[in-house]
Amino acid sequence: MAIPRDHLATFLLRLADDHLILGHRLSEWCGHAPMLEEDLAMPNIALDLIGQARVLYQYAGEVEGRGHSEDDLAYLRREREYLNCLMVERPNGDFAHTMLRQLWFAAFMHPFWEKASASSDETISGIAAKAVKEVAYHIRHCGEWVIRLGDGTEESAARMQAAVEALAPYLDELFEVDEVSDAMAAAGIAPDPASLRPAFDATVSRIFAEAFLEMPSAAWPQTGGRGGRHGEAMGYLLADLQYMQRTYPGAVW
Amino acid sequence: MAKNEIPLWEVFIRPRNGLAHKHCGSVHAADEVMALQAARDVYTRRGEGVSIWVVPSSAITASDPELKDENFDPAMSKIYRHPTFYKIPDDVGHM
Numbered sequence: 001m002a003i004p005r006d007h008l009a010t011f012l013l014r015l016a017d018d019h020l021i022l023g024h025r026l027s028e029w030c031g032h033a034p035m036l037e038e039d040l041a042m043p044n045i046a047l048d049l050i051g052q053a054r055v056l057y058q059y060a061g062e063v064e065g066r067g068h069s070e071d072d073l074a075y076l077r078r079e080r081e082y083l084n085c086l087m088v089e090r091p092n093g094d095f096a097h098t099m100l101r102q103l104w105f106a107a108f109m110h111p112f113w114e115k116a117s118a119s120s121d122e123t124i125s126g127i128a129a130k131a132v133k134e135v136a137y138h139i140r141h142c143g144e145w146v147i148r149l150g151d152g153t154e155e156s157a158a159r160m161q162a163a164v165e166a167l168a169p170y171l172d173e174l175f176e177v178d179e180v181s182d183a184m185a186a187a188g189i190a191p192d193p194a195s196l197r198p199a200f201d202a203t204v205s206r207i208f209a210e211a212f213l214e215m216p217s218a219a220w221p222q223t224g225g226r227g228g229r230h231g232e233a234m235g236y237l238l239a240d241l242q243y244m245q246r247t248y249p250g251a252v253w
Numbered sequence: 254m255a256k257n258e259i260p261l262w263e264v265f266i267r268p269r270n271g272l273a274h275k276h277c278g279s280v281h282a283a284d285e286v287m288a289l290q291a292a293r294d295v296y297t298r299r300g301e302g303v304s305i306w307v308v309p310s311s312a313i314t315a316s317d318p319e320l321k322d323e324n325f326d327p328a329m330s331k332i333y334r335h336p337t338f339y340k341i342p343d344d345v346g347h348m
Contacts (some may be wrong), residue, residue, distance in 0.1 A: 037280050037291035044294050141290055148283060181335070 007183045009064040010083065011190065013073070014180075014226055016056035017084035020074055021234075022105060023049030023239050025092055034095055041141060046103065048134040052127065056160055059123050075245035080228040087170035089234045096159040100144040101167055104204065106138035108174045111199035115191035124189060125192070143207045150211025157212065165216055172221035174200075182227075255323040261310040266302035274306050282307075327348075 026046035033039035057070035088105065092098045113135060116128035149156040175193045185192040208215060224230070244251060259281045264276035277296050282288035293333040297305065314322060328334070 005279055037282065037295055040298070041291065041294040044298065144286055146288065226261070246282075 005063055005065070008189070009060055009077055010180050011184050012056050012060035012063060014055045014083040014085075016060055016073070017082050018088050018105070019049045019053035019056065021082070021084045022088035022102075022245075023047070023053060024237065025088065025090075026098070026102070028092055029098065038095075042098070045141070048131075048138070048190045052131050052134070053056065055127050056234070059127075065139070071245065075242050079230055079238055081173065082101075082225075082230065082234070082238070083228060084225050084230075085173045085176075086222055086225040086231055087167060087173065089237055090167065090170065091233050093166065094159055095145075096149050096156070097163040097166065099142045100160070100163040101190045102138060103142035103146055103207065104167065104171060106135050106175075107141060107203040108193075108196060109135045109205070110139055111196045112191055112252055116189075116195075119190060120188035139203060142143075143203075146207055146213070149213045150208070150213045153240060160211065160213060168216045169220055169222045173223040173225060176223060178226065181230060263309040263310050263313060264288075264290070264292040265306040265308070266292075266296055267304040267306075268302055270303060274304065275299075275339060279310060280307070 023046045026042050026049065029039070031044045033038065033042055039126040053074070054070055057073045061068040061073055062069060063091040087101060090097075110132065111173075113132040117125050117132060119128060127156040146160065150160040151157070152160075175197050177192060177194050181190075181193055185195075201216060204215070222231075260283070262282055262285075263279050264277055266277050267274045270347050280288055280295055281289040282291045285307060289305055290306050292307055296302070
């Protein structure tokens with residue numbers, strides 16, 4: 001089944017932007033983590049995400065067919081042209097916020113990549129086969145921290161529950177569907193995001209049960225990222241991310 | 254944050270099958286599960302291993318450095334313990 005190239009390019013940019021922006025957020029911890037071990041673990045995860053973003057941008061540039069390189073797409077678009085979901089651009093907050101955001105994103109991406117490894121698009125199935133192993137570790141690492149903080153001291157439990165409340169409004173956007181995601185699902189390129197909810201819930205509820213955490217009910221969902229409408233934090237993030245390429249255009253290593 | 258309440262673990266990595274685990278350093282972690290993850294993140298980023306052991310540092314009994322002379326010096330004069338006094342026939346080749 002033929003799908004519009006624009007839809008495929010949009011789909012790839014959304015996915016790539018999720019990974020770049022979350023990878024950038026995680027990299028902000030580098031040198032600031034509560035202990036050396038975590039100071040390596042978080043940039044490790046960030047590098048996994050940025051590696052995934054790179055191949056997705058390369059492919060997006062190819063599909064788009066306007067001669068954009070991965071760097072053009074990563075560094076030289078305007079805020080409204082970034083299509084990441086809002087959760088990944090949220091400020092890091094404390095360590096509990098960062099671990100929870102990472103766990104939720106990974107718990108969504110794991111079934112996504114699992115299904116996408118049987119994609120009708122060979123490039124995507126190739127990316128998925130590598131990513132699924134990386135993201136399995138992200139769930140394990142962040143999940144163990146969420147359990148220990150949730151089932152830890154009074155303060156760590158309170159901070160963990162506060163993180164759940166703060167990030168809950170951004171959860172539903174992960175599962176949002178529109179004509180782009182519908183076209184991908186119909187063509188067998190990528191799974192329908194809404195169909196991943198049971199797998200996500202199973203992962204998160206297993207971890208939350210051990211962590212004595214409650215999922216908040218009826219949070220008012222915040223959406224708009226897939227259409228380029230972002231929160232205030234996004235502009236500051238992009239200023240940081242794009243500074244080098246804006247100041248020294250075309251600078252390379 | 255990371256003060257004395259987080260225990261220390263010794264990390265052993267096996268570089269490939271058939272070789273022994275070798276001590277490569279230590280990490281701080283609250284328990285054995287987190288210690289394995291920390292060891293993975295700190296010591297296997299460049300493909301160094303296929304297996305990791307972690308052992309609580311407190312479980313290791315070490316020899317007393319003060320006793321170095323009486324422990325190890327007596328071995329120095331007993332060169333006949335080294336297998337260097339045999340003539341190996343040429344036909345044996347490389348051993």
